[in-house]
Amino acid sequence: MVKLGVNIDHVATVREARKERNPDPVAAALVSELAGAHGITVHLREDLRHIQERDVRLLRQTVTTHLNLEMAPTAAMVQFALELQPDMVTLVPERRQELTTEGGLDVAGHERELGPIVQNLRAQRILVSLFIDPEARQVRSAQKVGAELVELHTGNFARAFHYEQGDEAWQAERSRLIDAAALGHRLGLRVNAGHGLDYQNVSYVSSIPHMEELNIGHSIISRAILHGMDRAVRDMLDQIRLGETEGKK
Ligand code: PXP
Numbered sequence: 001m002v003k004l005g006v007n008i009d010h011v012a013t014v015r016e017a018r019k020e021r022n023p024d025p026v027a028a029a030l031v032s033e034l035a036g037a038h039g040i041t042v043h044l045r046e047d048l049r050h051i052q053e054r055d056v057r058l059l060r061q062t063v064t065t066h067l068n069l070e071m072a073p074t075a076a077m078v079q080f081a082l083e084l085q086p087d088m089v090t091l092v093p094e095r096r097q098e099l100t101t102e103g104g105l106d107v108a109g110h111e112r113e114l115g116p117i118v119q120n121l122r123a124q125r126i127l128v129s130l131f132i133d134p135e136a137r138q139v140r141s142a143q144k145v146g147a148e149l150v151e152l153h154t155g156n157f158a159r160a161f162h163y164e165q166g167d168e169a170w171q172a173e174r175s176r177l178i179d180a181a182a183l184g185h186r187l188g189l190r191v192n193a194g195h196g197l198d199y200q201n202v203s204y205v206s207s208i209p210h211m212e213e214l215n216i217g218h219s220i221i222s223r224a225i226l227h228g229m230d231r232a233v234r235d236m237l238d239q240i241r242l243g244e245t246e247g248k249k
């Protein structure tokens with residue numbers, strides 16, 4: 001079965017909106033695991049807009065499946081990962097102004113800088129994945145710098161699936177994913193994918209040969225909010241009525 005890594009960043013986004021304790025992404029990770037998730041993914045951004053160091057440290061202690069730490073390839077983040085020892089690090093590009101990770105890592109343009117970082121992490125037995133656009137030159141460079149895995153960026157596929165007329169555009173994007181996955185597999189890389197995957201488009205990616213794990217966040221958190229809304233409102237009404245019937249002062 002293609003595995004599911006649940007990205008819990010947006011649970012932290014809601015918490016950070018109020019700088020409160022809740023909702024706690026650590027609790028969300030445990031519930032995801034109980035529901036059958038194969039792994040937990042968090043992106044510790046340098047601007048700390050959602051996940052905090054505290055979250056990752058607690059997740060390291062509590063996650064029993066597989067902890068995938070997404071991070072920028074900076075010296076400070078590498079130091080943090082070496083100390084934390086996640087099961088896997090996914091190197092991603094990061095720009096402060098972006099709403100989310102907008103493109104893949106340009107491995108082909110930065111082989112010399114990325115090689116030592118990959119080796120450094122691997123030497124500590126941390127699996128290294130590179131988040132790349134589904135392009136042959138990026139896949140080849142990922143293998144060249146010594147990564148064990150690539151995560152193919154499915155953002156363009158997802159956008160075409162929902163926002164472009166007709167089937168041609170998303171099918172072309174899916175073909176790029178198929179070709180990149182096949183090349184990665186041929187070169188001995190393990191292949192993951194993620195970004196923008198949701199309940200409508202995910203099966204078109206899980207059906208691609210050689211896919212090992214999909215990292216999905218926004219659509220799962222969105223659905224969790226809507227599914228949970230009914231129960232949350234009923235629970236609050238119960239508490240209001242309790243106050244009335246018990247006459248609490
Ligand atoms: N994979 C990577 C590398 C990401 O940066 C993200 C977004 O944080 C995801 C997967 C998950 O994307 P989404 O939230 O759109 O499911």
